[in-house]
Amino acid sequence: MFDNYRDVDERYVTDTTLVDVEGLHFSRGENDIFRGVDLRIPKGKITAVMGPSGTGKTTLLKLIGGQLVPDAGRVCIDGEDVHGLSRRALFRMRRRMGMLFQSGALFSDLSVFENVAFPLRVHTDLPEAMVRDIVLMKLQAVGLRGARNLSPAELSGGMARRVALARAVALDPELVLYDEPFVGQDPISMGVLVQLIKTVNQALGLTAVIVSHDIKETLSIADYVYIIADGQVMAHGTPQTLDVNRDARVKQFVHGEPDGPVPFHYPAPDFYRDILATKGERP
């Protein structure tokens, strides 16, 4: 199926792999979310993970971060099996990662400034003046330097997400996992964030994983793309190769067409039958 991208794949394989996911299986109750997912996140590159809502992209990031444990398969970061680590070693590894949560997840009892300063304070011995400089720099980058004294409850959804982004990169981690960084942003801040993620990645050589539904923005900065659907990797490749992919499902997703082989609905019995089923109970 991927015959026509062989040349691309070979070039990709020559990069060093930072995160290696092999044969990942994961289920929640009856719901099989992953049925054998393999993917590799190359070091120093921006990798995008896309897929229909509810396919488990957030779940994948949580598996990489070691918050969830897979039923089978492994996740290796820099050669270490994340789920084989002791609690202490896992926490040590997480210091090298930053994660932007889909919900932002700012600490509600700390101010914006203290939220961004938090990773610096707990993991470094930097003097207060240095912490201040770094925090203001990060807040400036997301355009919220002026909001540093607000409490998270006083922020809008988009602002909270930008603060969370500043916090995720406060320590300049080797690996940053962005869960939907562009949601709720106006076109201007969206453009700024896209630029920010790209510059952070290029200037510091950070590895980034972006989960996003904003296809245009994501494809514009991603070096490599995985599309996940139905618990498996449906397609992967560079943005250019995906754009010209002739597979109907990939085409539907990349071009955002409502009708096609990828279902829009959560698995459910036939709509018509479902409606008829309540017939007897109607007044």
Place this chain on the structure above:
Amino acid sequence: MIRPIASLGRGTLEALSALGRASMFLAQSAVGIPSREGWHLWLRQMHFIGVMSLAIVLVSGLFIGMVLGLQGYTILVGFGAEDALGQMVALSLLRELAPVVAALLFAGRAGSALTAEIGLMKATEQLTSMEMIGIDPLRRIVAPRLWAGFISMPLLTVGFSVVGIWGGYLVGVQWLGVFDGSYWSNMQSSVAFVDDILNGMLKSVVFGLVVTWIAVFQGYDLIPTSEGISRATTRTVVYSSLAVLGLDFVLTALMFGELG
């Protein structure tokens, strides 16, 4: 026929596994070296858990002492033994009422707040994001609260006793005319420091640990929805009240049982 038995079995298994989780939770959060900021975090919680509970505990202690003075007087005066009022007030407060009532108030005032706070942190993914930053929330969030509750409880109990004894004095001596000297001297000759005061404090230490443990565990273990939070808050108050009363019986039997 089978179903009630099966559900009983399932309930028992669930209760046991919850107890196991709670014990591991306690062990993981209470041990370990406090972080650099540990002192400051603890202080903050002492403020929210201890200082903020002081008012309700002191006011309740005053009223309970006054009621004891009034009731004790009307009973004792029938035997011409109203001089024994001080002894009665002090012993009932020190041995039973102060540790138990202060712990019940504490469960309602601080315990429920702890559960809701931690539960909301869980629901808004603050605990998970802290884990992802590489900080163990058991150490950072739970441990200071656990220690603050554990230390506040005996202090609150002391306050309750002192104010209660003073309340009994107000009613008995100032209002009903029990002789001042006999209120105190009777008390002094019957209250033993170790047997009565320290045993009462020991009770309050145990209650403090149990109530805070239940509260933070319920918060940490709840289902992260608004309904889950409200249920867990109720569970905190119910479970800790039952635990306090049950443990009080056990501790009383151990401490005072053989005295007769």
Place this chain on the structure above:
Amino acid sequence: MKRSKMMEFGVGLFVLAGILGMVFLGLRVSGISLGVPQDTFTLQANFANIGGLKSGSRVAMAGVTIGRVSDVALDTEWLDARVTMELDEDLEGKISRDSTASILTSGLLGEQYVGLSVGGDPEMLEEGDTIRDTQQALVLEQLIQQFVSNMTSD
């Protein structure tokens, strides 16, 4: 910064109040004496029956508290109760040798205490001396028994 200072102050006050409360309970409520043991004057007395007297009970003279019982033990030689009392040291050399110690009850059901009444002997009791003349506690059951047997023998 300012708020956190206030908080520290509040918590400090709270802990201090707790400790002071504990001191109050110890000194005023249970009546233990802290610090250097006060200079006291020790006397002893043997009683045939001490009833409910315990260590910590009051010792009074003319109704005024002058000390407490520090120890109650069985005298293995005489098989009666040996009570040690610690009195105000001001009283040393002021209690005559023929003084009486009796175990009294305040009210009908109240606590029991030791009452001292002075005699007329010019010689005074010294530290560690024993009061010879003692009166045992009134035990209600014995009184009733006596009363009943008197009635029947009449």
